[in-house]
Amino acid sequence: xxxxxxxxxxxxxxxxxxxxxxxxxxxxxxxxxxxxxxxxxxxxxxxxxxxxxxxxxxxxxxxxxxxxxxxxxxxxxxxxxxxxxx
Numbered sequence: 001x002x003x004x005x006x007x008x009x010x011x012x013x014x015x016x017x018x019x020x021x022x023x024x025x026x027x028x029x030x031x032x033x034x035x036x037x038x039x040x041x042x043x044x045x046x047x048x049x050x051x052x053x054x055x056x057x058x059x060x061x062x063x064x065x066x067x068x069x070x071x072x073x074x075x076x077x078x079x080x081x082x083x084x085x086x
Contacts, residue, residue, distance in 0.1 A: 024066045028075075031057045035079050044086045051083045 002008050031054035038047035058072040 021066045024061050024064060028054075028057055028061055028067070032075060032079060035083070039079075039082050039086065042086065044083070047083045047086060051079055054079060 002011060031050070035047060035050035035054045038050045055076050058067070058076055061067050062069050062072045
Protein backbone atom coordinates (compact mmCIF):
# COMPACT_ATOMS: atom_id res chain seq x y z
CA UNK A 1 0.00 0.00 0.00
CA UNK A 2 1.17 3.51 -0.79
CA UNK A 3 2.32 5.88 1.95
CA UNK A 4 1.63 9.09 0.06
CA UNK A 5 -1.83 10.56 0.66
CA UNK A 6 -2.44 11.57 -2.95
CA UNK A 7 -1.42 8.13 -4.15
CA UNK A 8 -3.85 6.46 -1.72
CA UNK A 9 -6.63 8.65 -3.15
CA UNK A 10 -5.50 7.80 -6.68
CA UNK A 11 -5.71 4.06 -5.93
CA UNK A 12 -9.30 4.51 -4.70
CA UNK A 13 -10.39 6.53 -7.73
CA UNK A 14 -8.71 4.05 -10.09
CA UNK A 15 -10.61 1.20 -8.44
CA UNK A 16 -13.93 3.05 -8.93
CA UNK A 17 -13.11 3.79 -12.56
CA UNK A 18 -12.14 0.17 -13.16
CA UNK A 19 -15.49 -1.03 -11.82
CA UNK A 20 -17.35 1.48 -14.00
CA UNK A 21 -15.35 0.53 -17.08
CA UNK A 22 -15.91 -3.17 -16.40
CA UNK A 23 -19.68 -2.64 -16.37
CA UNK A 24 -19.62 -0.64 -19.61
CA UNK A 25 -17.40 -3.19 -21.37
CA UNK A 26 -19.73 -5.98 -20.28
CA UNK A 27 -22.70 -4.10 -21.79
CA UNK A 28 -20.74 -3.68 -25.02
CA UNK A 29 -19.96 -7.38 -25.26
CA UNK A 30 -23.61 -8.24 -24.63
CA UNK A 31 -24.86 -5.80 -27.29
CA UNK A 32 -22.40 -7.06 -29.90
CA UNK A 33 -23.19 -10.69 -29.00
CA UNK A 34 -26.94 -10.05 -29.43
CA UNK A 35 -26.25 -8.55 -32.85
CA UNK A 36 -24.17 -11.55 -33.87
CA UNK A 37 -26.88 -13.95 -32.62
CA UNK A 38 -29.51 -12.09 -34.68
CA UNK A 39 -27.21 -12.31 -37.71
CA UNK A 40 -26.73 -16.05 -37.14
CA UNK A 41 -30.49 -16.60 -36.93
CA UNK A 42 -30.92 -14.74 -40.22
CA UNK A 43 -33.46 -12.24 -38.85
CA UNK A 44 -32.60 -9.00 -40.67
CA UNK A 45 -34.98 -6.69 -38.75
CA UNK A 46 -33.77 -7.97 -35.37
CA UNK A 47 -30.17 -7.70 -36.55
CA UNK A 48 -30.66 -4.09 -37.65
CA UNK A 49 -32.28 -3.18 -34.33
CA UNK A 50 -29.48 -4.90 -32.40
CA UNK A 51 -26.90 -3.14 -34.59
CA UNK A 52 -28.45 0.24 -33.78
CA UNK A 53 -28.29 -0.36 -30.01
CA UNK A 54 -24.77 -1.80 -30.21
CA UNK A 55 -23.55 1.20 -32.23
CA UNK A 56 -25.08 3.58 -29.72
CA UNK A 57 -23.46 1.79 -26.78
CA UNK A 58 -20.09 1.75 -28.55
CA UNK A 59 -20.32 5.50 -29.20
CA UNK A 60 -21.22 6.16 -25.56
CA UNK A 61 -18.27 4.05 -24.40
CA UNK A 62 -15.96 6.15 -26.58
CA UNK A 63 -17.45 9.33 -25.10
CA UNK A 64 -16.78 8.05 -21.59
CA UNK A 65 -13.22 7.10 -22.53
CA UNK A 66 -13.73 3.39 -21.84
CA UNK A 67 -12.53 2.28 -25.28
CA UNK A 68 -10.60 3.99 -28.05
CA UNK A 69 -12.51 5.58 -30.93
CA UNK A 70 -10.78 3.39 -33.53
CA UNK A 71 -11.66 0.25 -31.55
CA UNK A 72 -15.35 1.22 -31.60
CA UNK A 73 -15.20 2.10 -35.30
CA UNK A 74 -13.67 -1.28 -36.13
CA UNK A 75 -16.30 -3.16 -34.12
CA UNK A 76 -19.17 -1.16 -35.64
CA UNK A 77 -17.82 -1.66 -39.13
CA UNK A 78 -17.44 -5.40 -38.62
CA UNK A 79 -20.99 -6.02 -37.39
CA UNK A 80 -22.51 -3.54 -39.86
CA UNK A 81 -20.86 -5.40 -42.74
CA UNK A 82 -22.34 -8.68 -41.48
CA UNK A 83 -25.83 -7.16 -41.13
CA UNK A 84 -25.77 -5.65 -44.62
CA UNK A 85 -24.72 -9.03 -46.03
CA UNK A 86 -28.02 -10.58 -44.83
